Amino acid sequence: MKSFGIALLWIVAIAIALLLLVRFGRRRKIVLRGRFAPHLVRLVVLVLVALGASAETAHTDEGKGDADKVGQAESDAPDVLHAKTIARWRAMTANFPRFTRAYALWHSNPTAHPAPATLFETRRAGRVPMPPRLRDLITHESTAIGAGEQRPGVGAASLLSALAEAEAYGLIDNWVCAFLWRFGEADGPPRDPAALALHVELGKRLHRHARLANALLRAKAEVKPIAYAPRVWASKGGPKRVVRVREAKARRDLLAAARRLWVQSDAGPWEREALVGFQVEAGSAAAWVLRAETGAETSVGPDKKLQLTRLDLLQAREGAGPVVLRHTWLGTIRLLPGETLRSWDLVKRLQQPAQEKLALAVKQALQGDEAAAALLEGALPLTHRAIREGVAKQPDAKGAPRLRVILTLYTD
């Protein structure tokens, strides 16, 4: 029976091949139509690509530059990447944006939209299985902001446990990363070794979370049926295509892809945007940078340059002298021996002349000066507070909309 089936398949294949040859022989151009022909062609093309006989100038040769990394052990992938998390993540990604959309609306105008805390009581939001610690933080924040107060400060230990719980719920999302990180603003810098260890760990875990979220997004984009057709003009050409892959298969494939892509994924904007650069002043003690990405502690000596992401920590070591850093536009920042600063703390160390320069730049940017806005954007860890205050005072100023976009690049 089996050999009969195989023989039948061969006959069908030869018949199709002959048919195609006859049509090509007539030198008439063929438009592939129907249900099966395009699928069959796709299979043949995939075999050609597998054999290396592919397009000569493919510009979107995905992952080419990382080919050497793929061989790295997938065991590098964090333990949280397992089958259960993937199943939960799939459910979360279907539901969570409903909540974040409502949150964004409330944030844009707290008086016109229901507070996120009240959303938990509605039937719709009830479908979002919010991790309890995250839910408490959201409530905490919306209560404070609703009362006209600032977002409350929350310690690194609480943020770490909320993050771990979110991951266990399958809530692996860059929104979570930014939401938790923002609670650091009202919290102070680490003042003792135990607090420092927690802050180092928080930076590492937030960075890892962003990498995980990006690896999952990449994996999701990878897992689709081979007959999947390209979308023309993106959201202008037709309906969104729902990728239908059998649930169990999709989960298995997603997990495999995410574990592999973890190696190639970075933390995206957390590594590339809202950076600030300094030069260590001549005569200063060496500055230490505690990198969230690698967990490495790097010493940067006098006259050398350093660049900080929002998740890195900056330190002056005990026993050495003070660290003096120069920013090309906003002047010097000083750290006393034993001090560690987070991105949030840098702004508090600006000298008076720098504050005046900042105030002037914000004023000019609000009037629509593009160069001033560019200066502010180029040093967001030092300028975000002044921008926020300026925009709050003059929300209708000509340059305010641009500054609102720029602010999101630091806070979101």
Added chain:
Amino acid sequence: MGILGRIFGRRTAHVYETEIRWLHRLGAVRAPEAVQWITTSTCDLHCPHCYSHAGRRSPGELTHDEACRLLLDELVALDRPVLVLAGGEPLLRPDFADLVAAAGRRGIPWALHSHGGRVLEQLDAFRAHLPVMVAISLDGPREVHDAFRGRAGSFDRALRAMAELKQIGVSEVVAGTTLHRENADLVADMAPIVLESAADAWGLHLMTPEGRAGEHRELLPTAPQLRRVASFARRLRHSFRVELDNEWGSAGDEDCFYRDASFVCGAGRFACVVSATGEVMPCTTTDLAESEGNVRDVPLSQIWAEGFARFRGTDDALRSDCGDCWLQTRNGVSCRSAAFHGASSTLLEAIR
């Protein structure tokens, strides 16, 4: 997922490109996924960023009978791709409802690009044959939109059109924003408006300096603006379906952070555009030198099968690059590629 599935998943754009080229060498092409028809150049607005000179009706526009015979019947022969009705303002065609009904009788799915101001008068036509997608233009907050469109109340009408279309069951309503220098920095202010509207998605397009927009090159967005918008959109995608549309070109292996499906330029490969007078173009370019023929002279299915060689082969460097929008590149829109790579000073540094 078998080994072929893995290859497809990892190298989707590469597979599409290979398929197009091999089929072309063998004298074949896939049926199009979508055919856009510029139904008319008539428009009751006068937007500076219009890619055509929309306003008055062009002489020689396809009549209703011609549209049915030369377009709709041909689309049936091409496996019924999505017919995208655009303009001008398509709802200003007196036979709009009849056209939609004719498409419905032939089982052709349709989509619409509109300014939204005339939707409410035509709801019955929509109900009779529901479109698969409607994109309504939204240029900014109320004052900006109305000033730019040159008509007070057009912002409110656009939002109301979106709400009504959702109400009658249109599965996908898209708010479409064409970015230019005056509104690119308004995206943070626009986001709550779009999130609160009935739209399912927000498509961010780039102004192309052709048609009337070609006379307003000073409105082209700057490179820093595009970078900020891309960064903003990437973040907003956590909460809402924002997509950077094809004019932006590919973000390579980061495409998944900016749009739902990998970018491939569809011009002459998966899609084409039929002008109001029947010229078959690779995309919405108004440059008649790019025409592959007129549906009045040659059947659309034949033009599709035999034309667009420069988009399917490798001889024309500009047009054979599936990873870029050839039209934006040709027209020199400021540094779209930098938009995807954050604040890094050079592209190489950004890609790492």
